[in-house]
Amino acid sequence: MTRVGTIEFRALTEADVPMLHDWLLRPHVRQWWGPAESVEELREDYLTGGSTHAFIAHLAGEPIGFIQSYVVLGSGDGWWEDETDPGARGIDQFLAHAGQLNRGLGRAMVREFVEQLFADPVVTVVQTDPSPHNARAIRCYTAAGFAAVGEVVTPDGPALLMRCHRPPASALR
Ligand SMILES: CC(C)(COP(=O)(O)OP(=O)(O)OC[C@H]1O[C@@H](n2cnc3c(N)ncnc32)[C@H](O)[C@@H]1OP(=O)(O)O)[C@@H](O)C(=O)NCCC(=O)NCCS
Structure with missing residues (x-):
């Protein structure tokens, strides 16, 4: 296991979009993330507001990956239609550099x-859907x-829904 320092999340900016586009074309990302969108589509998806917040993760000042969070309730377009909890958040992520996989960085x-999501008191649970x-x-x-809840069918196809519940208050920093 690699010893990791503090990972910092910086909100995705216009200047990051070409780098993100390059990352999405990398075989280890495409394999699981699907076809890369164009730079224009990425701008449209990530820089025009909404309830999804996209970040570039940095380790020792170097960009290492992408991660986003979204409010699950009201996602729209057929996503998470059974959700009733306004405190549920979802995350999606990947590491940018193939040489950094399988070392505990993810x-x-x-x-x-x-x-950091649980630092917001309204957040009750975080889900992800590999x-x-x-x-x-x-x-x-x-x-x-995270613990597996079960397989679900999403607009992107079958997924394993996994959830991480807010830990007891005493366990939070
Ligand atoms: C998914 C991802 C974020 C995980 O990050 P990571 O740093 O590679 O993962 P970690 O090292 O923390 O953990 C990986 C574990 O899977 C294990 N593993 C790797 N390949 C495996 C395989 N084919 N089958 C089973 N286990 C496997 C590793 O041995 C490691 O387990 P262990 O250290 O507990 O023994 C990263 O691999 C990634 O970005 N992958 C490409 C894109 C992607 O899949 N994104 C996620 C979309 S949901």
């Missing part, structure tokens, strides 16, 4: 981001504190 990034075939992601999220 779980460190997810843990840190989830902890492909049921993405064994590496499922193992990473399990190590980061």
Whole structure:
């Protein structure tokens, strides 16, 4: 396991979009994230507001990955139509550099981001939804504190819904 320092999340800006586009074309990302959108589509998706907040994760000042959070309730377009909890958040993420996979960095990034989400007292639970075939992601999220709820069918296809509930107050920093 790699020893990791503090992971910092900086809100995605216009200047990050070409880098994000380059990352999305990388085979290890495309395999699980689907076809890369154009730079224009990325701008439209990530820079025009809404309830999704996108970040570039940095380790020791270097960009290492992408992570986003969204409000689950009212996602629209057929997503999460059974959700009733306004405190539920969802996350999606990937590491940018193939050489950094399987070294514990993903779980460190997810843990840190989830902890920051729970710093908001209205957040009750965080979910993520890897492909049921993405064994590496499922193992990473399990190590980061998520438990499988079950398989669901999303507008993007089958997914394993995983949830991490707010820890007791005494466990939060
Ligand atoms: C998913 C991702 C964020 C996980 O981050 P990571 O740093 O690689 O993951 P970690 O090192 O924390 O954990 C990976 C675990 O999976 C295990 N693993 C790797 N490949 C595996 C496989 N094919 N089957 C089962 N386990 C596997 C690793 O051994 C490690 O387990 P362990 O250290 O507990 O033994 C990262 O791999 C990634 O970005 N992948 C490409 C894009 C992607 O899949 N994004 C997620 C979409 S939901």
